[in-house]
Amino acid sequence: MIKAKRILVGLKTLEHAVSLTDLACRAGAHNGSILLVHVVEIPDVTPLDVGLPGLEVMAQKILRTAERVAKRSRMKVEKQVLRAHWAGTALVETMKDEKIDLAVLGYHHGRSFGEFLLGTTAQYVARHAPCHVLLSIPKRPR
Numbered sequence: 001m002i003k004a005k006r007i008l009v010g011l012k013t014l015e016h017a018v019s020l021t022d023l024a025c026r027a028g029a030h031n032g033s034i035l036l037v038h039v040v041e042i043p044d045v046t047p048l049d050v051g052l053p054g055l056e057v058m059a060q061k062i063l064r065t066a067e068r069v070a071k072r073s074r075m076k077v078e079k080q081v082l083r084a085h086w087a088g089t090a091l092v093e094t095m096k097d098e099k100i101d102l103a104v105l106g107y108h109h110g111r112s113f114g115e116f117l118l119g120t121t122a123q124y125v126a127r128h129a130p131c132h133v134l135l136s137i138p139k140r141p142r
Contacts, residue, residue, distance in 0.1 A: 003027065003028055003029035003030075003032065004027055004028050004029060004032060004101040004102035004132070005028070005029050005031070005032040005033070005101055006032060006033055006035070006098065006099060006100050006101045006102075007024045007027065007028050007032065007033070007034045007035065007100065007101065007102045007103070007104060008034075008035045008037055008091070008094065008095055008098065008100045008102070008103045008104070009021055009024045009034060009035070009036050009037065009066065009070075009103075009104045009105075010037055010038075010039070010087070010091050010103065010104070010105040010106075010121070010125070011036060011037065011038045011062050011063065011066055012038070012039075012087075012106060012121075013062070013106075014058070014061060014062050014065060016106045016136070017062050017063075017065040017066040017069070018065065018066070018069050019106075019136065020066070020104055020105070020106050020136055021034070021036065021066040021069040021070050022069055023104055023134065023136055024070070024102075024104040024134075025069065025070060025072070025073035025075065027102060027104065027134060028073065028075050028102075029075075030073075030074060030075070031075075032075050032076070033075055033076035033077070033078065034070045034073070034075050034076070034077050034078070035078045035079075035080065035094075035098055035100070036063050036066045036067060036070065036077065036078070036079045036080070037079075037080045037081075037082060037091065037094060038059040038062050038063055038080075038081050038082070039081075039082045039083075039084050039087035039090050039091065040052060040055045040056065040059055040081060040082070040083045040084075041084060041085070041086065041087050042083055042084070042085055043085070044085050048083045048084070048085070049083075056081065059081045060081070063079040063081065066079075067079060080094070082094065086121075086124075087121045088120075088121040088124030088125055088128070089124070091103070091105075091121065091125055092124070092125060092128045092129055092130070095129055095130055095131055096130050100130070100131045101131050101132065102131055102132045102133075102134060103125060103129055103131055103132070103133045103134070104133075104134045104136070105121070105122050105125060105133065105134070105135055105136070106122070106135070106136045106137075106138070107120070107122045107135050107136065107137045107138075122135055
């Protein structure tokens with residue numbers, strides 16, 4: 001298996017921060033880097049610069065948790081909080097801008113009506129990513 005040098009980890013929830021980051025570390029080259037990204041999704045009718053302190057605090061908590069895991073791998077670690085109307089497009093643009101080799105994302109079984117109509121972030125990224133995508137799909141809860 002070829003080890004990726006530049007990995008983006010898309011982190012949606014605190015619940016999956018450890019497992020996705022650990023997966024990315026195992027797929028990465030020892031001299032590579034990991035970019036931990038959390039996207040704060042903002043409704044279309046709301047300006048992207050609106051104050052959302054609660055969501056920003058949670059974003060930082062998710063990234064700090066993932067950073068602790070990533071630092072054990074001895075890879076270079078970077079963090080970004082993005083604000084976007086849709087996470088999929090923000091992640092794909094970041095992959096292009098940052099010249100990412102591999103994206104690691106989680107897939108969540110629960111789907112909202114909007115996801116049913118538009119597709120999930122994971123589906124969008126899988127179709128449009130400029131790099132390989134590794135999806136972690138947990139067992140469906142019973």
